[in-house]
Structures are given as C-alpha cells and as structure tokens.
Amino acid sequence: MNGPMRRMASLVFLGFGLLLGALTWFQVLGANGYRSDPRNVRTAINISGKERGLIVTSDGSVLARSNPDPDDPQAYLRSYPEGPTFSHVVGYTSRLVGEAGLESAYRNELRSRRDLTISDVIAALFGRDLRPENVLVTIDAELQRAAAAALEGSRGAVVAIEPSTGAILAYVSSPSYDPNAFLGETAVANRQAVLDDPAEPIRDRAGAELYPPGSTFKVVVAAAAVETGLAGPETAFDDPVIYELPGSTATIGNANGGPCGDGVTVTLQAALVRSCNTVFAELAVRVGAGAIGQTASSFGFERSIEFPWSLAESTFPESDLTDDAAALAQSGIGERNVRVTPLQMAMVAAAVANDGEVAQPYIVSQVFDADGNAEEVAEPRVIGRPMSPATAVVLTEMMERVVTSGTGQQASITGVRVAGKTGTALPEPGQPDVWFIGFAPVEAPQIAIAVMLEDGGPLGESGSGGSVAAPIAGSLMERYLVRGDS
C-alpha cells in the first residue's frame, strides 16, 4: 500500500506547491496591483487620520496641510487652505471617496511612516526619518489665483508654462470644487453633488479634456510649412473669398466673410496676422498630412505626456488625413479631426518661445523632508524639437504681429513685447470655444500661456479668441512679468 500512498501524498504536496505559488503571486509579485486597486479601500482607510506632508508653492502658500484633530490627540485632519483654486492640481485624499491629483500621485512621499508596520519599524531601526515628506510645486500661487478669478463664472482653462524649463506656472480648470468638502462624514453626498453639477466641475479641462484648437493650430501648420521650406512669411498665396474643399462641394470662408487681403494675393504673414482660413486650408493641403503630423507629434500630439496624473492625448490623426484632402484642409484651421488640451497648446506656445524645443512639463519641483532637505529635485529636459531655432524666430515675428496689429491686439501689454495667436473653434453652432496662446516678453520669454473658454466665455455666442481669451492672457502675463520685475 505504500506505493499508492506515496503517490497520494505527492499529489497533496503538489497541491501545496500550487498554494505557495498562488500566495507568491497575491502577496509578493502582484501585491502592488491589488493594493492600489481603486476598489481596495484599505490604503485610504490606513492613511485617514494620519499625519501627511505639506503641499506648498515656492512663495510659501500652503495648498494642503495636516492639523492635529482637536477631538483626538492621536489623529490629524487634512485641510486644503486654498479651497477650489488649486483643486485640479492638489486633488484630495479621502477615506470615503478615494484620492486624486498630487495627493494621489505622491501618496508614498506624503504619508507618515509612523505606521508600526514591520517595514517602517525596520526603517526606524536604520535611523530613517519617519516623518512625512513634503511636496513643492512649480505653480505661482498669485498667478494661479488671478487665473482662477479671470475664469470665474465661465467654463474653461488656463495653463501657463515657463518656456525654458517646462515648469507649470498656472493650471486652472473652471468651474472648480472645494476638496475640503470631500473630507468629512458628508463626503459621499458632497462628491455626488459635485458629480451631478451640470457645469461638471470635477473635469480637468486644463489637461484631461479635448477641444478643437481653432486657429491656434495655424501655429503648428505654419511651423511645419516654414520648417519644410514650403513657405516663408513673405510667400504669396492666392486670396479667394472662399476656399473650395478638394473633392467636395463644401467651402471654407474667412471670419469676416470677405477675402483675406486685397483679393488678389496675400502673404503667409498677413494670413496669420488676420487669421485667414482660406490660406491655411490651402497651405495644410500643400504641406501635407505627413509633415504636419510629424511637427504635431514633436510638439507632443499623439503621445502620452508624463505627468502626475493621466492627461488626455491631443490628436492629429495623420493616417486618416493622408488621403482626405478636404478633411486635411479643415484640420489645418484647427477644426474637424484635430483635438487638443489647453496644456498641449501652452506647450506649443512655449516651444516657439524656447527656440523650437519642447520642455517636458512638470508641476512638482521638489520633494523635501521634514527638515527642508531636498530628496528629489525635478530636472528639466527636452522631449521634442518641432522646429529649428531659425524657424522659431520667424514664427515669433509673425506671432508678435498678431498682437501688435492683428486679431490678438487685446493681449498687448504696455512696455512688453508679446507674441500670440487667437483661435475661435465652432464645434457646435453658436457655442464657440475661444482661445489665445502666446508668450512674453518676446526677447527673453519667461511665460507661455494658453487660455481657453467654452461657449465664448462671458460674451457667449459673439465671443471670439481675440475679444475674450486674448485680454485674459494679456492681463495674466502682465501680472506675472510686472511682479517678476519688482
């Protein structure tokens, strides 16, 4: 009987081997995935009531802090002193409704290590600091507050970037919500109210929502045209009243209903300054989907940009447009198949300002310990070169004319040279998405900006990029630069 018995015993221990294998997967190899599964509320329960690190700006504004709980000497209460102004950046961490933003992305740095878990005890034995680490963001608190105030009452977004480094100076999505409301016992009801709000304050319009860029996309088309040598600022184009879409009876006209210039010929420069659709539709077809697509992807289109939270990918669907000249012409003026985030368009402006180089956008400049020593410091790096420095100079000149004598005049700042481009996209009749992208000062750019308002902002149906977005962009850049000088 011992033979069969040994075989049965082997079978049993084979089964135990399977158990050990499964255990190794669930508790070792795959453990992180199960721990961070959004349906697993253990992490959120664990950190609630524990001390967490600060989230601060470089001017010392506190965006998130932990205060001792007056009712429980062992517990802490999280608070977000700036309320809705920074909510799409800071996010929240809540026992009841989960986590978002930097609170989620930097959960390991921000958490206290006084958890009594074995690994933390071992860390303590080796003399490691158990206090939570803190996060320093690149956001300019005053600019952020000004941008939030400028969008008050509208749906839209403002993103400002330091062109040479990619540091995010402002990241505003409007309307917003108060993350403090997600902390208490009423968190679930409060969050439901935010989700039910028809203005959709939970959405991150700055980086996670896609919009047609309208005429701001002409900067990308112009960059591709100049870079490939197909056109320069003085290249003359025919100046028809309407452009007939190839292979179609549909047409494209200009915003004023007439020709762009004298009705005979017009230069590329004049066409950009006056934002003529006819010329750019034709130019897009001439340059071709391949060249525009390549330039766009160097700017960051069709790529997932590394960021603390997931961004929407801006799209220029090159393969769909290669054999469809009509769609390519419409895409050339930022309609039809092109979709962008305000962050992406701020990166476009920043690249022109930065000699044609796209800097990796980043929002956390430093993680520092409780004594103020830097633990991790962000290193600026280049992630794309859509154009040569020479092309960037040409585009900068053209974009400066847009502000001095074209559609972007309301973005001008007394005593500061500003370059920019307006845009008015019409995904739905009567509901224009109005845009301004630009940078200043032209001779040594310190700030690049994208301003976008849904439904024409306060002006509604009659709003345009030049009348609504440009003045906001101008005043925000002025505020930033003037303070920077003093």
Next chain:
Amino acid sequence: MTRDLQPTLLVGAAALAAFGVSLVNFAAQGTVDAQVGLTFGTVLVAFGGVFVATRRFAPEAVPHLLPPVAVIAGFGFVEIFRLNPFRAGLQRWWLLIGAALAAVVLAWIARNGLPSLRRYRNTQLLVAVGLLLMPLLPSEGSLPIRGLEVNGSRLWIEIDLYITQLNFQPGEVAKLLFVVFLASYLADRQPALKGAHRRIGRLTLPEPRQLGPLLLVWLGSLGILISQRDLGASLLLFLVFVAMLYVATGEGGYLVGGGMLIAIGGVASWQMFDHVQRRVSAWLDPFGAFEDAGYQVAQGIFGMGTGSLAGSGPGLGQPELIPNAITDFIFAAVGEEFGFAGTVAVLGCYALAIATGFGIALRSRDRFNKLLAFGLTFVFAIQTFLIIGGVLRVVPLTGIALPFMSYGGSALVGNFMLVALLLAVSHEEATR
C-alpha cells in the same frame, strides 16, 4: 527532534499566541490587558493537556505532530480575537473542550486498543449517516434537536439544553466515523477488491461489481450536496473515499473512475444549482463580479495583497472588510495582518503536520492502522487544501473550516479527535 523538546515548543506556541494578542491589544487601546495571560494559559493548558495525555496513554506517539498544530491554533486564535473578541472567548472554551475530548480518545484507546474501533463497523456507518442527516430535522417544533439553515447551507443542528442552546455541525464528527469505517471495511476487503479487474485494451478497469460501493458513495455525496447545499463536505467525503480505495487496492482505475464521477457530478451540479454557478463564476473572475458573487474572494485577495510581505501587523489591517473573515476566510485575514511571512509559516506548519501524518501511515504495518492514519491525514490535508485553495483562487471556493484556525467548535472538536487518533496509531505502531 528529541521528545524533550516538545514541552518547550508547546510553551513557545502559547507564547506566540499571547504575543499576538498583546499586539492586537496594543493596536486597539495602546495598553495590554488580561487577555494576553488568558491566551497563554488557554493554548498551554489545551495542548499541554493533550501532551500530558500522550505521555500517559500513548508515550511512544510521534513528537512532531502537536507543536505545528499548536502554532496553527495560536495564529487562528489571534486573528479571531482581533476580529471578534466575543467569539474568541467562545473559541477559548472550544479549544479546552476539544483538547479534553482528545485526551478522552487517547485514554479510551489505551484501555481498549485500536482494534476495538473495528468492532461495530456497520453501526459506525449508520451513526455517521445519521449525523449527516441530522441537520435535515425540522427547524421548528418541539424536538430538543432542530436543524438549522446558515448562509443557505443546512449543516447545523441546534441542541436545546434547557438552560442554553448549543449549535453543532454533526458532519465534523461524521467524517471521522466515516474514515474509521472505511479503514476497517477496506482492511478486510482488500484482497477481494485487489486484482478484481478486467482489461480492455491497455486500460485496466475494476470489475463492475466492485464499482458498486464507488457509485453508492458518489450518490451519497451528491445527496449531501443537494439536500444540504454543501459543496465542501460532499467533495471531501468522495475524495477521501476514492483515495482510500486507491491506496487499499493500488488500482489506478479507481482514481480514473472517481475522477470521472467528480467531473460528471461537477458539471451536473453546475448546471442544476445557482449556488454552484455563482461559486464558479466568482472563482473564474472575482473582480468582474466584485459587486456580487466575487466580493468575498476579491476582498480576500485585496487584503492579502495589501498585507504583502510583512503584513499590516496584527490589529492594524482591515480584515473586517472580508466577509466571514473568522471562518472560511481566516487565511486571508492572517495574510493581511501577518503578510507573506505569516501565511508561509502557517502553510509550513500544515505541511509539517500532514507530512507527519503520512509518515505515521507509511510506517504502520497493520493494514487497518495504515489505512486509518492515511484516511485521517488525507481528510486533514484535503480540508486545508480546499479552503486555502478557495481563498487563493486555486480551486472554486467551498465552505470548509480551516482545521484548527477557523472559528467554530464542532470543527475544532472533530480535528482534536482526529489528531488524537493519529497519535494513538503512531504509539501503537511503535510498540508492536
């Protein structure tokens, strides 16, 4: 291991449990209370008591069966105490009662000898069947013993003791009787069963006449599944039967036939019963059915994953999120709070106890003793595998108590008696 080491190891197991309880205390209230001493005393008295009984009634018994079992019981007790201190108080009494019954079993066998177990074989079978059927008694009425339905399964009886009521799962004792009966039956019939086969081509099949008992037990198992909705007990009984039949005869055909019958029964019950379908879909994709049938398995996995290598520490995790964490899912609760380190330790202790049991069977010379030791060890091993495997998604979840860990008096009593029988066999074989 020398025999003198056993008391030290048992004191160590009691100290381990007490230390665990002190950590739970500390996590909950920042201080340590009398529960620590009570835990140390309970584990020490229970397992020390069984040890003293073996010294007296079975001095030649193997020394390395009790220590791993004591460690397992200690781990389980800490987790039950952490999740439900009231139930832990009851479990404390069940540990002592189970240990006392183990001592009684050892004493009875020392006086009457193991062969006396073979005497009333058919009565044993009848009693086993009767115990299995008891939960089907009407749950209302004037009888002092009533059937109970718990979580959709009918495994419990409620005994009216006039001063209080006692709930008990008679199946936990029935399966011991069933193993004793089978060992005795197969020991006698082995020559007849062996060699009674016919060849069809290269395949050796048992004589059709010999398949009778196989089919009978298969039908009985299905009967349990249908009447009591208990997948675990049904599968356990049939597996033990097939394994013992195979070991007694060495005929691989029984394994093949048994495997086929399990497949047929499995597919049929899957088609017929909602609760089996739910179990299977929760097994295949617990996260897809997270809001529904998969919730328990998914929460168990979340707990174990969050526990990871070192665990949250006793009292510092959230095992209360796992439904039935003190019974079917106690292994997941241990995984969450003691981590991979704790679960591997527990798995190692089970492996040690099971290997010891198989060792007793392999070294036994008497046919009955051999089959008895094998059957008991196999029952212990299969219960452990089925419920841990269910928690770890290796097999579909079946509601079976994890031996010596899960909360529950009946299972504890049954398993203490099982260990006592194994100790008695090892003593008897060593002194032949």
